[in-house]
Amino acid sequence: MDLRQTVLEAKDICKSFYDNLVLDHVNFSCTSGEIHTLVGENGAGKSTLMRIFSGVYQPTSGELYLNGKPVKFTGTLQAQQAGVSIIHQEFNLVPHMSIAENIFLGRQLRKKGGNLDFPAMRRRTEELSRMMRMELEPDAPVCSLTVAQQQMVEIMKAIELDTQIIIMDEPTAALTPVEVSSLFAAMRRLRDEGRTIIYISHRLNEVFDISDRITVLKDGVMAATLRTEETTKDEVVSLMVGRKLDNIFPPRDEAAAGEVRLQAEGLVIAPGKGPASFSVRAGEILGVTGLEGQGQRELLRALFGLHRLAAGKIFIDGQEVRIRSTREAMAHGVTFLTDDRKNEGLCLDLPIYRNISLPVFRRLKTGPFLTVQAERQETQRYMELMNIKAESSAKLVRKLSGGNQQKVLLGKCLSPAPKVLLVHEPTRGIDVAAKIEIYTLLKKLAREEQVAVVMVSSDLMEVLNVSDRILVVYGGGISGELAAADATEESVMRLATGVAKEAAV
Known part of the structure; x- marks a missing residue:
């Protein structure tokens, strides 16, 4: 018999942005001492649901319950004080501040006289670093860290908040297998202490390694909640994409390699x-x-x-x-597809056609002028080749899903042939x-x-x-x-x- 208590429950949650219905009567619950994974395609509504749980968004309709009592979070601070914290996919760190300063930002430890207790914050940072099996110097500025190390600092921040529920949105995207192993060990330790972790990931091997239960969202609708030990990767993928997939990877063939x-x-x-x-x-x-x-x-x-x-x-x-x-x-x-598409690869506030045509704009000019028509004609071929889902090439890249942004970036790399x-x-x-x-x-x-x-x-x-x-x-x-x-x-x-x-x- 499972004696774990339901700690967070969503009933009939709907969320619309203008005329766009993102979440459609979603029901979701998680229990104490559980790692509950949320999966689905980009645009399925995963991050929106988690932002409702953490106070970033308010639902258009529906009810949210914490430990059996109805709650309405109007901001992340209120959610944290109630016991819910979130690690966003986009880092929320101050680059030129130290690791310790970032971890305790807004809730610094103080001595009896009221002065900041820097030694205590450094010691606690070292403890968290050891917990994550990392060797991070508490006084090192965050801007000196790798992307993977910055991700670990975000996780350390969430752990230090000591909240009942920790939401992790793609926490392993920048981590190596060894770092993933360290993170999972820490997650299991937190689960065994009775904390609840809601984990968003596209990496199904990791999902099946760490999860107790898996919930699948499809186009803003709850497709299923399954016990991990009672399902398969094929079943989860089928629920995510709405059809059965024989294989994620293309068939292996012999490369007809040239010079x-x-x-x-x-x-x-x-x-x-x-x-x-x-x-x-x-x-x-x-x-x-x-x-x-x-x-x-x-x-x-x-x-x-x-x-x-x-x-x-x-x-x-x-x-x-x-x-x-x-x-x-x-x-x-030689062209290059960066691992940091938002900061290095794409101009998010420009349309698709301007991003893809940017490397070849000199070729597209007629005399001294570059016309939008030439850019859109150049872009259309890549939109069709890569199946970029957008109403037109004039759509701002910021408004695309992660998968479509990645395809725009690849199109930008391919346009110079x-x-x-x-x-x-x-x-x-x-x-x-x-x-x-x-x-x-x-x-x-x-x-x-x-x-x-x-x-x-x-x-x-x-x-x-x-x-x-x-x-x-x-x-x-x-x-x-x-x-x-x-x-x-x-x-x-x-x-x-x-x-x-x-x-x-």
């Missing part, structure tokens, strides 16, 4: 690191992975002129090239259906367009199933190379942790 398109020799990302040497051929997808901070990010960005190398040579089609800026990279046929496409975390924060489309597009670009694709990803299943070859980075160098068809999670992780080295395939 070497990109070759890197002795790349050194910083003194004492590497060196790294590798190549990728036309028509091939080269997967690159490793633990956070091992240099794969810097290697990829160096190929696009975003990171200055300490040493090394880069060749495109057999010719040595100097890539010291993004302009030089694009002049040599690249020889080499560099992609970093190509499916971060997007739903299963959008992932399938991205995987299919990458395979089509490689096989049919003979683009050389270099894909850096922390998602091991993605690397294993989309790549033709896999490079594992450790200490800024290549610890091994594997044929994707023969690689396993274990063989990759042994290389990623420096336990083993493989001969080049």
